[in-house]
Amino acid sequence: MASPVVDSDIAFIGGGFRTTTFLSSAPALLRHRVRVYERGPGVGPGGFARYGITTTSIGSRFFKHLDLSGPFAPLAHSPALTDVAHAEQPVAMHRLADALTTLGRTLQSALGTEGTRLDSTVVAVHADSDRHRVDVQLADGSTESARHAVLATGRTERAHPELASWRTKVLLSGSVIATARRSEIKGRLLAAHGRPVVVAGSSHSAMSALQILLDLRTELRAEHPGAPLPTVHVVRRGPARLMHDSADRAHRNQVPGRERPFDPARDVCPATGIVYRDSGLRHRSRALYCALWAGELPGATLVDAAVLADASDRFEEAAIVVQALGYRGQAPDLYVDGVLVRPGDSPDRLLADDDGALLVSGTAHPLLSVLRVEPTPLDRRDNTAYASDLYQRLAGRLDRLTAPVAEVSA
Ligand SMILES: Cc1cc2nc3c(=O)[nH]c(=O)nc-3n(C[C@H](O)[C@H](O)[C@H](O)COP(=O)(O)OP(=O)(O)OC[C@H]3O[C@@H](n4cnc5c(N)ncnc54)[C@H](O)[C@@H]3O)c2cc1C
Structure with a gap:
């Protein structure tokens, strides 16, 4: 099978937190022709730039997959990034946004002008199985093509x-x-x-x-x-x-090896006796x-x-x-072989395999991936291992899928 003639190997739709931290966890992927489509003016902070609050997670969690090699090596000396990447406490969100902006700028210069499409809103993604290509349709009426597309468009609140x-x-x-x-x-x-x-x-x-x-x-x-x-x-x-109903329940409902062990000192509120779940x-x-x-x-x-x-x-x-009733994944209209499989305003969740492959009617699609667009499903919230190896698995799959044909058969 000859490689189709396309504008890029991997198109990332959305250049926020996920795309930025994913690509900086897998610098080797940048040897492929990667192109990031971002509706905002820069790659990096995504939604985190908007909020005047403190993060829920501790700072280091946001950068736990970071691989400061290749184009990212100079960032080992960036205070904006390392201060947050080493923080063992939640941080002000503007500090997280600054760290991601720094990382995003480095990513942008590694991708070059061909690798970034800023101020570019993607309105539809068309996967064509016969031609082994994905067409990315932009709000300005233009269309660009890729061998694979990764949806990393984040979450939104919808009127309840x-x-x-x-x-x-x-x-x-x-x-x-x-x-x-x-x-x-x-x-x-x-x-x-x-x-x-x-x-x-x-x-x-x-x-x-x-x-x-x-x-x-x-x-x-x-x-x-x-x-x-x-x-x-x-x-x-x-x-x-x-929360759990009681400390006893917390002990009994534990999933060994997968869930952070229940600790009465940490997980029971001293004022109220509420027993918190890991989630x-x-x-x-x-x-x-x-x-x-x-x-x-x-x-x-x-x-x-x-x-x-x-x-x-x-x-x-x-x-x-x-x-304040939760967020849902957002994505442009998704077409597979000419059929609209998920309109942008669909209430359906964007489901994916453990390696990020988009599930269409329960089957992993070879041309489309999803990068943690949906919040953690309710039935997985107590599982601290949920999606913990997604970056690694997705990077491996993208590398294989977009390798030159000779490399695949070698
Ligand atoms: C207030 C708040 C606090 C949070 N705190 C935490 C926390 O402490 N810890 C945690 O782990 N998570 C937290 N989250 C969850 C958080 O949303 C995700 O962890 C993280 O932002 C997701 O990154 P993302 O790349 O999916 O989305 P984003 O960072 O929002 O990036 C999505 C990007 O896609 C772009 N985009 C969207 N649609 C299109 C389109 N059609 N075409 C082109 N570009 C497009 C957007 O402009 C954006 O830059 C919080 C969320 C909120 C709202």
């Missing part, structure tokens, strides 16, 4: 159907924690004239939004003494998935949740509702509803 009745006052959690929206959100809190704010959800994104709302409330209290300020009600849809809240979010649960957080209360409709009175009276 259970909040449809209050749509006009719903803000997505991502907009509450966005640095660029801070003064607007502050203005809306003041304009609420004391009517409450309801946060729907109680996970990391909810706690991040809650923290920002409370910070803004404190600022407003100092700036406008006497002005009525909203209380924040956090609506929790049950304790599931964030549970961590660091600041966890401390905030403990205080909220114990009723020790001035200006905020926790409301239980098995389904959101059970808290409809709260939503009704609220001046603002913050949707």
Whole structure:
């Protein structure tokens, strides 16, 4: 089989955190013709550039696969990168964004002008099995081709159907924690004239939004003494998935060798006795949740509702509803052999094999891969080994798939 004549060997759709850390974990892949399509102005930070919060993960976790060899070797002396890569605590997100920008710039110069398409939004990806090529269709009407495409387009929040009745006052959690929206959100809190704010959800994104709302409330209290300020009600849809029922259950439900061992000193909240699962809240979010649960957080209360409709009175009276009900993978329209297999607005998850191959109707597709676009599935959240070897396996598969024909048969 002769190699098809194409513009690149591997097209990465999206040049954010995943693409940047993946390619810097596998510098050998850069001997292929790699091209990154990024709708923003640069490769590197992706969504992390937008938020004025602290990361959930410790800094070093973001760069655990880094291979500072080849074009990345000079970065061993970059304080912006190494400070975060060695941090054993969560870091301010702007520091993570700076580190990724530094890494992204180095990647961009290694890829050269042919290897990056910035300010380029991909609207559709067409895989053609007979011609062994993928066509990448851009918003400007042009189309470029590749031998393989990797979807690394990240996640987004979609309007939640259970909040449809209050749509006009719903803000997505991502907009509450966005640095660029801070003064607007502050203005809306003041304009609420004391009517409450309801946060729907109680996970990391909810706690991040809650923290920002409370910070803004404190600022407003100092700036406008006497002005009525909203209380924040956090609506929790049950304790599931964030915690075990008891320490005994935590011991019994452990998956040996795959799950971080339960440690009563670390995993039980001293204030409330909540027993956290490995996938549970961590660091600041966890401390905030403990205080909220114990009723020790001035200006905020926790409301239980098995389904959101059970808290409809709260939503009704609220001046603002913050949707913090999770993220979904996003991707352009995906076509396989002329058939639209997943429209961009599809509610279906982008499923992939353990080596990143896109699953189309349950079968791994040879021309398309997915780089951790979806959040960790709920049934794998307690498994710290989930996707831990994805980078290595995906790199090996891409290397084989895009090797020159002579090299494959050698
Ligand atoms: C507030 C917040 C906090 C988080 N904190 C953590 C944390 O502490 N630890 C953790 O592990 N994870 C965290 N996450 C999850 C986080 O989203 C992922 O870990 C990480 O950002 C995913 O990287 P990514 O490359 O998939 O997405 P991104 O970094 O967002 O990159 C996707 C890129 O694709 C580009 N793109 C999208 N669509 C197109 C298109 N059609 N054409 C061209 N380009 C496109 C975007 O512009 C973007 O640059 C957090 C998420 C949020 C929202």
